[in-house]
Structures are given as C-alpha cells and as structure tokens.
Amino acid sequence: MGIQITPSMLASDFANLEAEAARISGADWLHMDVMDNHFVPNLTLGAPVIEALAKVASQPIDAHLMIEDPDRWAPAYVEAGASSVTFHVEAAAAPVRLAREIRAKGARASMALKPATPIEPYADMLPELDMVLIMTVEPGFGGQKFLDLCLPKIRRTRELIKRHGGDIWLQVDGGVSVETIERCADAGADVFVAGSAVFGADDPDDMVSRLRALGAS
Ligand code: DX5
Numbered sequence: 001m002g003i004q005i006t007p008s009m010l011a012s013d014f015a016n017l018e019a020e021a022a023r024i025s026g027a028d029w030l031h032m033d034v035m036d037n038h039f040v041p042n043l044t045l046g047a048p049v050i051e052a053l054a055k056v057a058s059q060p061i062d063a064h065l066m067i068e069d070p071d072r073w074a075p076a077y078v079e080a081g082a083s084s085v086t087f088h089v090e091a092a093a094a095p096v097r098l099a100r101e102i103r104a105k106g107a108r109a110s111m112a113l114k115p116a117t118p119i120e121p122y123a124d125m126l127p128e129l130d131m132v133l134i135m136t137v138e139p140g141f142g143g144q145k146f147l148d149l150c151l152p153k154i155r156r157t158r159e160l161i162k163r164h165g166g167d168i169w170l171q172v173d174g175g176v177s178v179e180t181i182e183r184c185a186d187a188g189a190d191v192f193v194a195g196s197a198v199f200g201a202d203d204p205d206d207m208v209s210r211l212r213a214l215g216a217s
C-alpha cells in the first residue's frame with residue numbers, strides 16, 4: 001500500500017455525514033472518532049452512527065475507539081461495519097486477545113498509543129496487528145497543535161515494523177496538515193488522519209489530494 005488519507009469526520013457536519021463523505025470521494029477511508037467521556041473528556045458517537053454511515057458511504061470506515069473497556073465494546077464496531085478497528089492499548093485489558101477477536105470477526109486490527117505511551121513494551125505483539133496508530137496530540141479533541149515530540153516514536157515504530165516484517169500500516173492522528181505531514185512521512189508514517197485540515201479547507205477533496213502528494217514526496 002502507498003500513502004493513504006483518512007479524514008476525521010469529527011471535523012465534518014454531523015447533521016450531514018453522508019453528504020460530507022461524498023465531498024471527500026478521493027479519501028481512502030473515513031476516520032470515525034468514538035469517545036466515551038471516560039477515556040477522554042469528550043463524547044461523540046457510537047456503533048449505531050457508524051452502522052448508518054457504513055451503509056451509505058463509498059469509503060470503508062476506520063473506527064478509532066477512545067473508550068474504556070475496548071475488550072467489551074470493540075467487536076460491536078466490526079459488526080457495525082467498520083473495516084478497521086483501533087483500540088487504545090492504555091485501555092485494553094488483553095490487547096492480544098482483542099486484536100485476535102477483531103481479526104477473527106473480519107476487520108483490520110489496530111492499536112493506538114497516546115503521546116506519552118512508548119511502543120517498545122508492545123513490540124512483540126506487532127505480528128498480531130494490521131496497523132499501529134501513533135497519536136500526535138492528546139486524544140479528545142480535533143484542531144489541536146501537532147506534537148513534534150511524537151516524531152522519534154514514529155521513527156522507532158517504523159524500525160520495529162521493519163524488523164518484525166509483515167505489512168503493518170503506521171497511522172498518525174492529530175494536527176496533521178500541509179505543514180506537518182511531511183515530517184510524519186519522513187519518520188515513516190503511511191496512513192494520515194486529518195480532520196480540521198480537510199474539512200476546514202475550501203475544497204476538502206482537493207486538500208485530500210494535496211496531503212496525499214505531500215505525504216508521498
Ligand atoms: C483526536 C481525534 C482525531 C481528531 C483529529 O482525539 O482522534 O482523529 O479528530 O483532528 P485534527 O486533524 O483536527 O487534529
């Protein structure tokens with residue numbers, strides 16, 4: 001896989017999700033941010049909204065679960081139609097079992113790390129994963145400033161992925177824009193979430209193309 005762009009629908013108009021997805025027809029995925037007001041101090045949407053969007057959107061759904069107890073809830077997001085399900089390792093009681101369950105149900109399994117969570121303790125479980133998500137802001141809100149302190153971890157994660165072999169995608173999420181995407185790509189990221197950069201642009205689909213070009217350069 002080359003560079004992929006997954007716009008965060010958190011920055012789109014929640015009253016018109018189908019139309020908003022259609023405005024970014026060039027996007028590879030739709031990133032859906034699930035927040036439970038426990039793991040993060042914000043509340044967004046759950047499986048029913050993902051199920052509704054999955055039925056009408058042409059792009060597959062990339063669900064990012066910022067919730068407590070993903071062991072209990074993540075499988076329902078596969079059933080709702082998400083093609084990729086990301087859980088936070090800080091919240092998972094049994095991340096290996098959970099990744100296996102997500103895969104067994106037919107979705108890509110992905111593990112997210114908050115900015116202060118190191119990748120090294122989880123290196124041995126990389127073969128259980130299809131993607132690692134490195135947060136480049138503290139999760140909870142769109143529109144925050146990109147944290148450069150996360151770049152060395154992106155680099156180290158790419159090195160570990162190379163060492164373990166396998167086609168594991170490396171996603172970055174938070175503050176990704178035309179200003180910051182090249183830094184992420186240079187460090188080894190290949191899947192880019194962008195919310196405010198895409199939906200704050202006059203032409204969101206053109207911004208998707210611009211980000212893709214910069215991410216590939
Ligand atoms: C933040 C979410 C992100 C967010 C990204 O907790 O996980 O996906 O929507 O928004 P921007 O691109 O505006 O930082």
Ligand code: ZN
Pocket residue numbers: 008031032033064173193
């Ligand atoms: Zn997200």
